[in-house]
Amino acid sequence: MNRINPQFKLANRPVGTVKASDWQRTEEEVRALQDGEVLVQNLFISLDPAMRGWMNDNKASYIPPVGLGEVMRALAVGKVLESRNPKFAVGDHVSGLLGVQGFAISDGAGLMKIDPKLAPLPTYLSTLGMPGLTAYFGLLEVGKPKAGETLVVSGAAGAVGSVVGQIGKIQGMRVIGIAGGADKCRYLMDELGFDAAIDYKTQNVAKALADHAAKGVDVYFDNVGGDILDAVLTRLARGARIVICGAISQYNATAPIKGPANYLSLLVNRATMTGMVVSDYYGRAMEAAMAMGGWMASGKLKTREDIVDGLDAFPQAFDMLFSGANNGKLVLRLNDKT
Amino acid sequence: MNRINPQFKLANRPVGTVKASDWQRTEEEVRALQDGEVLVQNLFISLDPAMRGWMNDNKASYIPPVGLGEVMRALAVGKVLESRNPKFAVGDHVSGLLGVQGFAISDGAGLMKIDPKLAPLPTYLSTLGMPGLTAYFGLLEVGKPKAGETLVVSGAAGAVGSVVGQIGKIQGMRVIGIAGGADKCRYLMDELGFDAAIDYKTQNVAKALADHAAKGVDVYFDNVGGDILDAVLTRLARGARIVICGAISQYNATAPIKGPANYLSLLVNRATMTGMVVSDYYGRAMEAAMAMGGWMASGKLKTREDIVDGLDAFPQAFDMLFSGANNGKLVLRLNDKT
Numbered sequence: 001m002n003r004i005n006p007q008f009k010l011a012n013r014p015v016g017t018v019k020a021s022d023w024q025r026t027e028e029e030v031r032a033l034q035d036g037e038v039l040v041q042n043l044f045i046s047l048d049p050a051m052r053g054w055m056n057d058n059k060a061s062y063i064p065p066v067g068l069g070e071v072m073r074a075l076a077v078g079k080v081l082e083s084r085n086p087k088f089a090v091g092d093h094v095s096g097l098l099g100v101q102g103f104a105i106s107d108g109a110g111l112m113k114i115d116p117k118l119a120p121l122p123t124y125l126s127t128l129g130m131p132g133l134t135a136y137f138g139l140l141e142v143g144k145p146k147a148g149e150t151l152v153v154s155g156a157a158g159a160v161g162s163v164v165g166q167i168g169k170i171q172g173m174r175v176i177g178i179a180g181g182a183d184k185c186r187y188l189m190d191e192l193g194f195d196a197a198i199d200y201k202t203q204n205v206a207k208a209l210a211d212h213a214a215k216g217v218d219v220y221f222d223n224v225g226g227d228i229l230d231a232v233l234t235r236l237a238r239g240a241r242i243v244i245c246g247a248i249s250q251y252n253a254t255a256p257i258k259g260p261a262n263y264l265s266l267l268v269n270r271a272t273m274t275g276m277v278v279s280d281y282y283g284r285a286m287e288a289a290m291a292m293g294g295w296m297a298s299g300k301l302k303t304r305e306d307i308v309d310g311l312d313a314f315p316q317a318f319d320m321l322f323s324g325a326n327n328g329k330l331v332l333r334l335n336d337k338t
Numbered sequence: 339m340n341r342i343n344p345q346f347k348l349a350n351r352p353v354g355t356v357k358a359s360d361w362q363r364t365e366e367e368v369r370a371l372q373d374g375e376v377l378v379q380n381l382f383i384s385l386d387p388a389m390r391g392w393m394n395d396n397k398a399s400y401i402p403p404v405g406l407g408e409v410m411r412a413l414a415v416g417k418v419l420e421s422r423n424p425k426f427a428v429g430d431h432v433s434g435l436l437g438v439q440g441f442a443i444s445d446g447a448g449l450m451k452i453d454p455k456l457a458p459l460p461t462y463l464s465t466l467g468m469p470g471l472t473a474y475f476g477l478l479e480v481g482k483p484k485a486g487e488t489l490v491v492s493g494a495a496g497a498v499g500s501v502v503g504q505i506g507k508i509q510g511m512r513v514i515g516i517a518g519g520a521d522k523c524r525y526l527m528d529e530l531g532f533d534a535a536i537d538y539k540t541q542n543v544a545k546a547l548a549d550h551a552a553k554g555v556d557v558y559f560d561n562v563g564g565d566i567l568d569a570v571l572t573r574l575a576r577g578a579r580i581v582i583c584g585a586i587s588q589y590n591a592t593a594p595i596k597g598p599a600n601y602l603s604l605l606v607n608r609a610t611m612t613g614m615v616v617s618d619y620y621g622r623a624m625e626a627a628m629a630m631g632g633w634m635a636s637g638k639l640k641t642r643e644d645i646v647d648g649l650d651a652f653p654q655a656f657d658m659l660f661s662g663a664n665n666g667k668l669v670l671r672l673n674d675k676t
Contacts, residue, residue, distance in 0.1 A: 062606045230597070244605045259568070259597030267582045267613030268400045275605030 003030040007101040008314050010066050013057055016254040017322065020315050022055075023072070030103050038111070039082040040094055040104045045311075045332040046075040046125035048159070049223075049321050052251040062277045072100040075130055077114060077121050088113070095124050100314055102334060112285075118293070126159050126329035127296065127303045128289055130278055134245060135163035135221075136288040137281040140171075142243045142274050143219040147172030150213045152232055155223030155248060156197070157184035159329035163292075164221045165194050166301050173219070176212050178205060178228060180324045187327070192302060205231035216240065216269075224249045226258055233262035240271040252322055304328030310335060341368040345409050345439040346652050351395055354592040355660065358653050360393075361410070368441050376449070377420040378432055378442045383649070383670040384413040384463035386497070387561075387659050390589040400615045410438040413468055415452060415459050426451070433462050438652055440672060450623075456631070460643040464497050464667035465634065466627055468616055472583060473501035473559075474626040475619040478509075480581045480612050481557040485510030488551045490570055493561030493586060494535070495522035497667035501630075502559045503532050504639050511557070514550050516543060516566060518662045525665070530640060543569035554578065554607075562587045564596055571600035578609040590660055642666030648673060 004027050011024035033039055054066050054073050066073050076098035080088050085108045088094065096111040098104035114124045126132060138160075139145060151168040155161040156177025165188065168175040176196045177188040185197035196212040198205055205228055209217065216237025222229050225247025232242075250257045266273060281288070295301035306326040308317040311334055320326045342365050349362035371377055392404050392411050404411050414436035418426050423446045426432065434449040436442035452462045464470060476498075477483060489506040493499040494515025503526065506513040514534045515526040523535035534550040536543055543566055547555065554575025560567050563585025570580075588595045604611060619626070633639035644664040646655040649672055658664045 225602070244602070246605070247602055250602075257599045257602065259599035259601050261595045261597035263597050263601070263611070264563070264582070264585055264588075264595060264613070266611060267584070267615065270613055270615055270618060272610055272612040273601070273604060274610040275602070275608055277605065277608060280608060 003103060004028070005030050005101055005103045006311050007071050007099070008311070009069055009071055010055060011068070013068070014055055017252045018052070018055070018315075018318060023315050024069075025312070031105070033082055033084045033105065036085050036107050037083075038080050038085045038088045038094075038106050038108060040078040040096075040098055040106060040111075041081050042076045042078040042098050042102060042104060042334050044077050044122050044125055044307075045098075045100055045314075045334065046129065047314075047318055047321055047330040047332060048075070048130065049246055049248045049251060051318070052322070062279070073097055074100045075125055076104070077124050078104065093121065095129065100311070100332075102311060119296070122305045122307065122329070122331045122333075123296075123303055125331055126305055127163055127292055127301065131159035131329060132163050132292055133281055133285055133288050134276075134278040135160045135167060136292060137278065137284070138243045138245050138276045139164050139167050139219070139221060141281070142276045143221060143241050145171045145173055145219050148174075149218035150174045150176065150215065150237070151219045151221065152176045152178065152209065152213065152217045153221040153223070154178040154200075154228050154232075155246075156188055156194070157327065158223065160245060161221070161223055162188075162192060162304070162328070163301065166192055166295075168219075169193055170295060170300055174213075176209070176217075178224075184327070187304075191304075200228055206234050209235040219243070221245060222247070225260075226250055229260050230262045233260055233265040236265050236269040236271050238269050238271075240269055242266075242271065242273040244273055244275040248322065306330050307333050309333050341441060342366070343368050343439055343441045344649050345437070346649070347407055347409055348393060348404050349406070351406070352393055355590045356390070356393070356653075356656060361653050362407075363650070369443070371420055371422045371443065374423050374445050376418050376423045376426045376432075376444050376446060378416040378434075378436055378444060378449075379419050380414045380416040380436050380440060380442060380672050382415050382460050382463055382645075383436075383438055383652075383672065384467065385652075385656055385659055385664075385668040385670060386413070386468065387584055387586045387589060389656070390660070400617070411435055412438045413463055414442070415462050416442065431459065433467065438649070438670075440649060457634070460645065460667070460669045460671075461634075461641055463669055464643055465501055465630055465639065465641045469497035469667060470501050470630055471619055471623055471626050472614075472616040473498045473505060474630060475616065475622070476581045476583050476614045477502050477505050477557070477559060479619070480614045481559060481579050483509045483511055483557050486512075487556035488512045488514065488553065488575070489557045489559065490514045490516065490547065490551065490555045491559040491561070492516040492538075492566050492570075493584075494526055494532070495665065496561065498583060499559070499561055500526075500530060500642065500666070501639070504530055504633075506557075507531055508633060508638055512551075514547070514555075516562075522665065525642075529642075538566055544572050547573040557581070559583060560585070563598075564588055567598050568600050571598055571603040574603050574607040574609050576607050576609075578607055580604075580609065580611040582611055582613040586660065644668050645671050647671050 157179040188194040188197040226249035526532040526535040564587035
């Protein structure tokens, strides 16, 4: 076959914002399969803020770092081209950690069959994928929401945040989204049915919360950290739950991470701040998929993907995550003829 | 009778460390009682770090600030001298928020009868008082300890921390105390039976924890905040619980509070940080008193008071809380002849 595999490898450990030179674009011939392996052609590659953390040499994190010279780790969906694994047949669609490359060889571990007739393929990287599971279990299991409570979510127009807010509405909560820019805020209100939206680029978040959440914030789902976390801490209701899902504002920081200076609000308000890592819930993925599939079918849960074409667009597309330029779940679409 | 009541009033809202000039020493004649009131002669006045917070004009806190010109709020135990309240008889011993003064007039709200035959009076301000309740409910209800787990407590030689550590031992935990100075560390090990003690004044806390808690910290009871909180965050075990009880290192800060820069360890370790305020548990005080009374009787729970004589020693004694000069629960003993 002599298939050529285009790949993006991690060339340097970035300091601060990732530079083009931190990536190495390489090509190599796809090798022959061994017993138990499958060859997958990647069709859509997921770009997620968590990838920035995987690039740091932080052995204490929840997942080992990507090694220098290794293909960049990424979730992707693709199609099985060859199989020497009885669990996967040629033509199956699969999702897994397939990397930023045209083709991936997998031993089947962590590879999951998906059905393109039930949902468009990119949805398996968004609402039916890691971001959706993060939103579902982070809000329901860690946030412990109750009908009538007030939910605030940051990164609200993003892949996780938009699902968090919509599930909050389904649970009967009052939902306030924090996002950057008028377009995103309009999207939250007009398309997703949020009760309020705060544009952190032009508004004072603490003041806006005083207006929109006069009785305080019961659940805060934090994707961003930094100043927004500190602002929400000043507006907690008694017994509030904060879900720490990420800290996108800090991922490119070269200075030490800014801790939440207002954390003693936890004491005053008998509030809780709890971290979550979605992989803890992979064993319950079907439960979430069924619930979310039902909500999607009934129109209660909307999905929006921001699709960028071509593997070679990867470095620029990756930057969009941190500038906030993407609208919805950022996905790279690969040329089917790779 | 013409009793003269010596008092310490709040003269200024302190900036940073409390100065002598922030207090006003006054005297006034004790007025006649009205129906429902009791006159209490204060015998022991409790000095607690929380009092520093009560001096700030922070309306968002869990308790209103002490007003300028008002007698400084403090817990105390005393003896009923006169009573026009059928619930209290002359000669009864009581505890309550009786203030930094020689005599207090109370309408009985929040006043509790105590029995000097069951325990020495100062113990009702320490292990059987607010610090003890804080330790008991903070560790057992918020920290959710399990036998075999590792507990770390800061301010470990203090009124709250020493009880936390001992209850941890009673629960079958491995207990590591963090305190300032070799004397305090020796006390934790030799007198209270802690498994390890870390002197934060001479040791690197994170490194010492790596030695003493190689499998990580399951429960951290935080009385101090600041750098020590940040150090412990680097050593959390999966699913750790942090109890935020106070932040004595920050109470005199004039710069903005230092938030825990390592808070994303909560995410990596699926850990929880929860604030607690002891007054939420006052309704269950008897439950704690019974348990702790039993432990004290059987010698499993030891108490140490650091007793300073005379109301006029109040300003200097109060400073000891923040320099760490006190050994055990700091209590002011009033001249019985006042």
